[in-house]
Amino acid sequence: MGASAFTQRAHDALADPNLKTAIDRTTGTAETKRAAAVGAFPEFQAARARGAAIKDHVIANLDHYLVEFERNAQAAGAHVHWARDKAEAAEIVTRICKDADAKLVTRAKSMLGEEIGLPHALDDAGIERVETDLAEHIIQLAHERPSHIIWPAMHRTREDVATLFFKDHHPPPDADDPASMVASARRILREKFMSADVGISGANFLIADTGATCTVTNEGNAELSTTPPRVHIVTAGIEKLVPSTDHAMALLRLLVRSATGGEVTQYTTFHSGPKRPGDADGPEEMHIVLVDNGRSRMVGDEFRQMLRCIRCGACMNHCVVYRQIGGHAYGGTYPGPMGAVLTPVLDGLAQSRDLPHACTMNGRCEEVCPVQIPLKTLLKAWRVRSWDSQQEVGPLRMGLGLWGFAARRPRLYHFGTRLALPVMRLFGKGGWIRRMPFAGGWTDTRDLPKPAARSFMSQHANHGNEGPK
Structure with missing residues (x-):
């Protein structure tokens, strides 16, 4: 992190023609598909307003819904854990794995897991970790971090992936076409799914009145990560709460259209406690780790509207800056406009003050946000804080001072x-x-x-x- 580090990363990204090609392939398709999905959904604007209202209601009553969710999750047989920050969250998860004598852990895609540093924590604990989302599998082989919250391997071209698979898959793919490479990943991962001791997932929504968690995927890997193992661990930010299943479904109509341009994903799964007597399958234990990590602090300041975010990725797909430099240039867990707002909360403004400035203020992110987050306003608020706290120094402050003198x-x-x-x-x-x-x-x-x-x-x-x- 840091201003000079961001500048160097952005410069390196702009000089990489393959990166631009990879980003354009995915974001261009995502933009087109989202536009078609929204155009076919006349109620979209009304649904956006309802989605924003649902999230604002939960944020205003967060304490009530947290207590309700914990009570109902425990009644369903789940163990609920509370984590104040990312270090405590990672420690809780690794402790549960060790208590289960886990040798192999499968993990479904979760940006919250990335936020708390879970991949590194499991590796440091000597626990074999297998990323089961196809894109995350690619990232793990490449020893990289995700560059997008929906398509973590967006920065990798098909040719890059073929090179990785032919090097690390044993046996290698039959060919370098997409179908052959997917089949190769399926062969590799199938064995891991069935032999894992612990499965770890995130949650798109936490249902307060039932204590259930909801995951949304297109590959089915989350279900295979959470059903066969003896122990299922869910890590989720406290802002993921919704009052009921009906409210979750209302937000799902927004999430899927904004993220992938579809009406519904192939897999939308609700988990409610561990396996019960008579159930054909399911984990013997279910643990839910509720993570704060700065979120409760956001409730009380001007950034509370960022807690509406449902992690669809639409803001970055339409961001003219993200589409030039990609996700890794941002340096934090979350890239793009939403990351430029969240990263100063998570890592501190001093370490990430360049991110709010890496914005043209064109407002496209606000226009497409499915829950009407005023991203441009929040980015401006970080700029004001940075200026007022004297973090803009040297030539930048002098240049802005001269411009202000002339503009007046x-x-x-x-x-x-x-x-x-x-x-x-x-x-x-x-x-x-x-x-x-x-x-x-x-x-x-x-x-x-x-x-x-x-x-x-x-x-x-x-x-x-x-x-x-």
Whole structure:
């Protein structure tokens, strides 16, 4: 983390043509499919408003629903654990695994697990960990972190995946086409599913009035991770609560359309306690670890609306910055606009102040958020905090000070604009500026549009709102 580290990571990402290709393939498809799904759902805007209202109600009554969920989960036979921070959460999970004498653990995709550092905690405890989501399996083989909350291996091309599978799968895939590689992963993982001692999952929703947890997947790996093992562990943030199954279904209509452009996923599973007498299968023990890690602090400040987030990933699929630099450049668990808001909460503003600034403020993330989170406003709030706490230092603070001085003096500002335009045009060629003094931060990785001969204000003064005749 850190400002200079972010700058270097972003620079490296912009210089990687394969990364741009991989991101464009996935985000472009996701954007198109989401638009089609929303277009076919006339009630989408009303559903967004209802989704935001459900989440706001839970946030305002979080203490009540936490107590209700714990009571009902315990009544169903689950053990409920409380974790104040990520270290305590990881310790609880590893302790449960050790108490179960676990040698092999299967894990379904969970960004909360990434947030608390669970993969590293299990590895450090000497417990074999197998990531069962296909994309997470790729990430594990590559020894990387997820770059997207829905498609963790988005930054990897099919050719990259083929190289990994031919190196690490024994026997290797029959061919390098997608079907052959999926079949190879299925062969490798099937044995692990059936021999695991503990299965770990996240939860998309926690149902307060039943004590059930809900997982949403497209591969069925979560079900195979949680049903055959003797012990099932759920890790979930406390903001995942909803009052009832009906409320979960209302949010599912938003989640799936926004995440994958579908109406419903292949697998939506509710887990309510361990196996009961007469059940054909299921775990003998179920543990639910409820994680705070800064969330209760958010309830009391201007970032409480971020607790609405249902982790669909739509904001990053439509973010012009994310689509240029990918997820790893952000440095934290959560990338994109939602990550730029959450990471300062989780890791501290001093370590991540560049993230709120890595935004053009175009507002596309707000437009597509299924629960109407005002992401642009929250990012601006972090910028204000960063400025007020004197974290903007050196050339940046001086440059903003000079700009502010000129902006408060319109005549000076317009004079500077009139002076700058002809100078900038001297460096233009073919409608673009590819090199210009003091603009290397931009032109090193992309061209700058050649400016018009006259400024907007100058043209507006002559033509007004009607434009040129």
